[in-house]
Amino acid sequence: MDAPINPAAIAPLKASAPLKPSRWQQYFFKWIDKRSPPAATVLLGRKNLYTFPTVMGFGFLGLSLLLWVLGTNYQNNLILALSYLLISLLVVSILHTYANLAGLNIRVAGAKPAFAGEQVHFVLEVSGTRAKGNDNIVVRWWGGDPMTFDFEPPAVSTSQPTGTSQQSQPITVSQMASRRGYLRPGKLLLESTYPLGLIRCWTWLNLDACAVVYPKPLKADFPAISLGAKQGQHGEPTTGGDDFSGLKEYRAGDPIKHIAWKHYAREQGLYSKEYASAQEADTWLQWQSFLHLPPEERLSALCYWALEFDRLGVPYGLRLPGKQLPPGLDDGHRLSVLSALARFDTSLAG
């Protein structure tokens, strides 16, 4: 959340094909929704865990039957016993696989906001009561990337005689944010085939998780002329004043002392700093400044410049239709600007 964000480092938005659950899965999800409404904390148990053999499980059953045929044909009781042992192992592994997930407690701890086109990292807190711990659990959001984790058994120590404390373990599960706004990551899949890979035990959880997704920063010229000019509240701004008001691409004839050398040194191109007169002391990011862009790109451009000013250390304000944030320059300000951009309803702007 507090890590500096370099807009230039953000990967271009991937056009991910919209994932739609299959019809069978849709029925299954509907059924799950009926059984368990979204909650911030979920305890895994027989109400929400499902088990079914994997392909390998059916293969193993086939193997047991093969041994059974072998034992029957040779009238060999020990081979028969082995085939029964394997079938029993399959049955017992249902319980072991179930026990590996049962009793786990999943809590939504939060999410780091991210820019559209990035992965949003949701942090979940896992705790369990099983003395053996819980092994090799795969977790992912619907359509998201899977990750695996093991829940280490709580260390049995004499130093906690009350025995009530439960260590929990944070895990991070990412989901792709394709659009700005609020991201509801969808259902969370937890699955495991431990210990033998024959049985898959899984659950789809309705977790009450939500993350703010900022617009994807989009580089656009900052129209210095329009700085607050149209508002007419602060009089006619005059370029060439003392206060820094923005950057524009360098044109021959701009004064050399106005060149943004920092930018130049970073090989970001040659810009001239523009200074507005004293009447317009503050820098404003304005909805109206980017009217030539479609609304979403307008927000992206505002986002880009917000980050840019933040990086350059220039206090800036935000004016959106129906929302105004006074100029400021700190982490808190940046976050409120970014989340205002994230939450902005473009339909309000007409």
Added chain:
Amino acid sequence: MDASIEAFEQHKLIRHENLLWLIVAQGVAIVPLLFHLPLWMWLMWLGAMVWRLRIYAGKLAFPTTVTKFILGTACVAGLMLSYRGQVGVEPMIGFLVCAFILKLLELRTHKDGLLLLFIGFIAVGAQFLFTQTFLMAFYAWASCVALVTAWQTIYLTRRVGVIYKLKSGFLMLLHALPLMVVMFVIMPRLGPLWHVPLPQGAGQTGFSDSLSPGDLGQLVKSQGTAFRVSFNAGQAPSPSGMYWRGLVLDEFDGRTWRLSAQWDMRLKNGQRFVPKPAGGNNLMDYTVQLEPHQYPWLFALAEPIKVTSAKTTRQNIHITQQGLLTAHHPVASRMQYTVLSASADDLTWSALGAAEHTQLLRLPTGTNPQAQALGQSWREQYQAPQAIIAAALKWYNQDFYYTLEPPVLGKHSVDEFLWTTKRGFCEHFASSFAVLMRAAGIPARVVVGYQGGTYNALEDYWRVSQSDAHAWVEVWIAKRWQRVDPTSAVAPQRIEQGIDRALDEQDRALVGAGHYQAPQWLGALRERMDAAGYVWNRWVLNYDTSKQSDLFARWLGGTEPWRIGAAFIGLIAVMLGGYTLWVIRPHGARKTPLQKAIKQFDKTCLTLGYRRYREESLAVFAYRLAEQKREYQAACHDIARISEHVLYREDHADERTLMAALKQFPKPIHHP
């Protein structure tokens, strides 16, 4: 995103630790089979292991498709050469083991690992085609533990110790065991679905179908078990009366006794004797559990009138004209059959045919002239067959000596034995006695089999070992066959007390060093082991439909399908219920004694009207309680103080004091 998926797929690759476990598990499963397969497979196995480890080390690459094809073809060709193109169990198992070994070379992903383990289980099953002893079953169990442990490590990503892994693999199999037993006992048994070739098995043991001087002497030195017998009803005969007939030899060439050409073991089913209507007083009903000896003949007491074989033996048994038992095929796996024998007095015998009579008196001319002359002289002297027999036995009783290492005999073996060496073993006595009888005009034949047995009181059965091998004579007197054992005239101890009593020190040493002089505890242990093996054979290996129905009848009161089904479902339900409680226990982290004491303390406080909050430590709560309940102040302060000691000093003595204080709350603890 692609990179992360790739990283995720990396999880599904076999790691080094998995690889070692898989190699170990494969080795454990494969070694018993390799002893039955061509020697080059050992090399192949070692080569594959080295190759795979080199791949891991990055020194070698995985084999290409072409290499794999060449290797596979080479294996098949090698098997064809080794077995000369035969199709049988061994080549099939050889093929399985080849696939098992070559799979090692393409072990990359979890799926490959699982396939390898699956073949491993088949290999464990294949071991049972060769050996089914208790020890082998135990070894197979150990192999399964190794396989399951290797299997679990594929999915285990945490770092845990070897012992932990083995333990969890073992526990998992242990959980599966009760269910297996239920299925084993209750699942219906079917007959063979189609014909399958049997393993060729080991070399033949026991005696062959001919008897020359010195044959049995070799056999007697072997300590192996020939068969075990339990008498189902009625008294077992005394060991001296247990003559287990195996083969009847009725043709003599001057040195060797053989089966006569007319005698056909398989077809003749018409018995020479039928039970008398009034008979049946002295019937003996017994079950024989025969170790495989690769011959078709079986063993029974005279005279068998009825025989039934266990289903698992898959063989029919016939009683031949000579009162012998014969199976359809050589006995290649352990076999069990039940025999009803009647004593000779209770039977009506049909007379000998003329051809048969001639056959039973025939002696090759020109051999053993002295013996033939002696027999003829007896015939003229005594007339009555009984008198002739008595004379012969008296002759033996003079200065013959029973020994395991008799001098080597030449062409006229009987003459040399009777007049020159006078030292011999049971086959010398039987052979010469039969010659004398034939010379004296009494139809006689040599019978080979076993005599006696060792009683095992633990499981109430008799063990007959190879060292009980014996030969005796049957003579046709008074229109029936009668047994005469010339050895008993010389060494009655042999018959009364077994072979170890009949031999002197020097010979005893020959009969398996240490076998007869074993310390008592070792003897007892051996007896116990043998009893365990017997129970194993009887209840596990020979558990079949009939045993199953007996069991159902005894436990369920009937064999109707509904009873069996109900019992099955009931047992499974009880078992799964038990598992659910034991394995799953959703919040079932086992509590330490201290945690239990704390729980008890919390309960006590709750009855007093005070609740300890989740986040509240024991000390904080105790101080709070002390404030509010003055009367418990002392006890509360103690608990608070000791719990802090436990917390900071981590001393087990403190822990015990705390437990005591918690348990006897609200009484204050006794200060020592």
